[in-house]
Amino acid sequence: MRALAWHGKHDVRMDTVPDPEIINPRDCIIKVTSTAICGSDLHLYDHYIPTMQAGDILGHEFMGEVVETGPKSTLKKGQRVVVPFTIACGSCYHCGKQQYSACDNGLPADNQDIAQTIYGQPMSGLFGYSHMTGGYAGGQAEYVRVPFSDVGPIVIPDGVDDDKVLFLSDILPTGWQAAEYAQIEPGDTVAVWGCGPVGLFAVQSAFLMGAERVIAIDHFPKRLALAAKFGAETINFEESAVYEALMEMTGGIGPDAVIDAVGLEAHGLFVDNVIDQIKASTFLGTDRTHSIRQAIIACRKGGRVSMPAVYGGFVDKFPLGAFMEKGLTLKTGQTHVQHYMPALLNAIMEDKIDTTFLISHRMDLEDAPKAYDMFKNDQNNVTKVVLKPGLGR
Known part of the structure; x- marks a missing residue:
């Protein structure tokens, strides 16, 4: 598949990388239909966030279609979902309090020591945001593995355009x-x-x-x-x-x-x-x-x-x-996205909240390196870039 990979300060590239696979029973794989560049992605672009490694796949605002599920996923193939940027198990002490960004199990065990050393305790995992937050591959790609898919993603009703709901993922x-x-x-x-x-x-x-x-x-x-x-x-x-x-x-x-x-x-x-x-x-x-x-x-x-x-x-x-x-x-604190998604989806469906006003550019995923440069250097005119795989085909 094609994916946007970090290679150093102000150096992001579209690479061909292996397709993601189901690893755990609660995983799913989604085919990305829309993904966005977040302002906090620029902190990675500027190399302000530590523990990035060359080849890391970026992106934590994304949605798409479920194409494969693990045996314990509650999702079904063909469903359209928005994925929260925080990765949370749904069953630990903090998830029980709906403090999903403080999940004890969102980080793989091998990554917890990094966050504990820097912050005193590990936080939840995050998609595409350094090895300190789990080293998870992000969503600026054609496909993504989503852990704990029975807890995080929210199913989007048919007929609702991506642009209206994509930002439920984070911002x-x-x-x-x-x-x-x-x-x-x-x-x-x-x-x-x-x-x-x-x-x-x-x-x-x-x-x-x-x-x-x-x-x-x-x-x-x-x-x-x-x-x-x-x-x-x-x-x-x-x-x-x-x-x-x-x-x-x-x-x-x-x-x-x-x-x-x-x-x-x-x-x-x-x-x-x-x-x-x-x-x-x-x-x-x-x-x-x-x-x-x-x-x-x-x-x-x-x-x-x-x-x-x-x-x-x-x-x-x-x-x-x-x-x-x-x-x-x-x-x-990082956002407890899973807690807010259902009510905010309802507000969008009832036209109480507008989201599309923010989008200034829609571009093909292959143009992601150009989009990062635009977002970094022309923030007056570039308020939000939405990337769509295959848009230019």
Whole structure:
């Protein structure tokens, strides 16, 4: 089969690789019909995430048709399914609490030591996202093996277009969980850093959860315009000082809740961010954490901080004093996708949530290397690339 493989920093290639096979009784094999490039895939592209190996197949947002099942899979051949990016067993202590991204069995035993060394405890497995998260082959391919297929994939009704449901795999539940973690109350003002895919779904979700005002912060005009379509007020951080603007917009109080949807590759010529960039380039640091620092400083006293953004390592210059003195609450983590998928699918079917607005480009899977370059270098115009095997045939 054909699949997109990582070969180093800014080096991804379409390779011919062996077809996946059933390994465990609960596995299934799906033929991919749509897959997408996620903003967090760019962290792999930029080689910010450790334990990548040449030849690793990328991609964790995908869906397709079931073509083979193990004897304990509950799926049937021919069904169309969306696959969550988190790999969870459904029966461990954490899965019992619907904390699927904390699954104890999603990582193969050989990979658990890596995550335990870095983070204290292993997390669930993830498709196409380094050996620290299991070394699983991803979905930017013609076929994928899906472990625990009796727990993860959700069956899609006939006649529903891929574009409407593909983002159930990751970014829609992630944006929804981000808004839920912000504990939004009626009348709240919510500020969202980053108008990428997760940030835009967080904006949409915040309004659906009862926020009175949502303020979106970015520097890409087209992304800010998409946020404005949902009713968000916007701040372009290249044109306005964010903290001062937020204080003016909230009468000096600050937002009730803040959401960091930027993560470890924050942009901007800010003093702390420049220092972070220097440290990262000289291997003295990893993450550029300007957005979460700014969100904490701007949040009102007694407010809530939600952090769906990906961070990888240790950070310095963290405003712990402000966090404590202001009495803030922080909630974060990888998304418990399986928990949110059924309700969000119903919301899509009832036209309560729009997903297709995000797609800027549809391309053949064979053009994936070009698509990564576009997404990396033209984020104003490239909001989301959906790859379809065989589209150009």
